Amino acid sequence: MKYDTKILHGAADRDPYTGALSIPIYPASTYHQKNIDEAPGYVYSRAGNPTRRALEETLAMLEGGARAYAFASGVAAITAALTAVLSAGDHIVATRDIYGGSYRLLTDYLDRFGIEHTFADTSDPREVEHAIRPNTRVLFLESPSNPLLKIIDFEAMAAIARARGCITILDNTFLTPYFFRPLDFGIDMSVHSATKFLGGHSDLLAGAVITKSRELGEQVYRVQATTGGVLSPENSWLLLRGIKTLRARMTLQAEGAMRIARWLADQRWATSVYYPGLPEHPGHDILKRQATGFGAVVSFTTDSVARAHAIMKHVQYWTVAVSLGGVESILSYPSRMSHAALPVETRESLGITDTLIRLSVGLEDADDLIEDLARAAEAR
Numbered sequence: 001m002k003y004d005t006k007i008l009h010g011a012a013d014r015d016p017y018t019g020a021l022s023i024p025i026y027p028a029s030t031y032h033q034k035n036i037d038e039a040p041g042y043v044y045s046r047a048g049n050p051t052r053r054a055l056e057e058t059l060a061m062l063e064g065g066a067r068a069y070a071f072a073s074g075v076a077a078i079t080a081a082l083t084a085v086l087s088a089g090d091h092i093v094a095t096r097d098i099y100g101g102s103y104r105l106l107t108d109y110l111d112r113f114g115i116e117h118t119f120a121d122t123s124d125p126r127e128v129e130h131a132i133r134p135n136t137r138v139l140f141l142e143s144p145s146n147p148l149l150k151i152i153d154f155e156a157m158a159a160i161a162r163a164r165g166c167i168t169i170l171d172n173t174f175l176t177p178y179f180f181r182p183l184d185f186g187i188d189m190s191v192h193s194a195t196k197f198l199g200g201h202s203d204l205l206a207g208a209v210i211t212k213s214r215e216l217g218e219q220v221y222r223v224q225a226t227t228g229g230v231l232s233p234e235n236s237w238l239l240l241r242g243i244k245t246l247r248a249r250m251t252l253q254a255e256g257a258m259r260i261a262r263w264l265a266d267q268r269w270a271t272s273v274y275y276p277g278l279p280e281h282p283g284h285d286i287l288k289r290q291a292t293g294f295g296a297v298v299s300f301t302t303d304s305v306a307r308a309h310a311i312m313k314h315v316q317y318w319t320v321a322v323s324l325g326g327v328e329s330i331l332s333y334p335s336r337m338s339h340a341a342l343p344v345e346t347r348e349s350l351g352i353t354d355t356l357i358r359l360s361v362g363l364e365d366a367d368d369l370i371e372d373l374a375r376a377a378e379a380r
């Protein structure tokens with residue numbers, strides 16, 4: 001079965017009881033136990049729910065993992081993946097321009113439990129080698145990174161992790177399993193904010209952890225059942241529904257992103273354009289080798305702060321908002337929105353300046369999106 005068919009029929013495509021083509025929502029919290037000497041399939045919905053199970057099987061299949069678990073949000077999934085393998089005294093090496101919520105998790109939460117961290121430019125394997133300490137247990141990676149879309153060489157990263165005895169975890173939110181399957185490249189676990197492209201319609205919060213091995217899966221499952229940040233049956237159903245159109249959305253949204261990135265690269269007021277699909281992007285060749293697409297997020301800088309503000313103020317078809325991955329195109333201003341939590345010096349040193357704008361390209365006609373940006377950029 002080819003991947004595009006697998007998305008629809010590779011796992012949990014029908015209700016086993018009725019044949020229904022849409023897995024039903026099982027709101028039950030508890031389940032009848034016919035015989036107290038025999039463990040039933042389902043006991044209590046924190047530990048397992050049929051709708052969530054169908055979603056988890058689908059997620060595992062999409063990324064070729066042994067196990068997958070669905071959580072109430074992306075950060076709940078990331079927290080579970082990290083705490084499944086880390087203990088007090090352990091150290092994490094993490095991508096420097098990481099998602100703002102992950103930054104807060106490392107710097108303002110896990111550190112209180114004695115888990116240390118070092119940020120590194122993980123697009124540079126030497127910097128990663130240098131950051132690893134004897135107590136480093138996890139390489140926590142994000143690629144393309146947010147918002148500057150730096151690309152990691154996964155084969156190089158997995159080799160470092162193997163040599164130094166670290167577990168690799170990748171936040172694969174931006175590319176989704178449709179374009180990149182990290183477990184095939186030696187990554188141990190992937191995490192997702194399924195709120196973004198996997199859900200695809202800006203109408204739910206969800207997270208996922210997918211593990212390469214059953215053993216790591218069991219560890220994540222214990223955290224899920226213990227801390228209880230599970231995805232509801234209703235949102236599990238909605239996410240299953242979103243995933244059915246993953247191919248159509250990712251293909252068209254990436255196509256739109258490519259056109260818009262190319263157009264931006266020709267505008268004199270766009271001083272830098274960050275999109276790994278552009279051949280001049282430093283991560284282009286790696287991604288071309290390791291992934292099947294470049295995603296639908298594009299960032300760029302403008303020639304002045306006033307121009308950036310004009311764009312934010314005057315666009316009509318783009319929605320100015322945080323988040324990304326929906327069918328409607330979103331334009332965001334990282335320095336005041338997604339990355340506002342970072343200290344100013346950190347932000348500036350990362351290149352998240354007041355002229356940086358991030359785009360998440362949706363399903364509108366790319367000509368309209370381009371025209372809208374062109375008009376807004378010249379507005380006063």
Ligand SMILES: *Cc1c(COP(=O)(O)O)cnc(C)c1O
Nearest residue numbers: 073074075099171173193195206
């Ligand atoms: C949004 C996002 C998260 C957090 O996910 P939530 O669903 O908002 O909790 C994590 N990583 C990346 C890359 C994201 O874009």
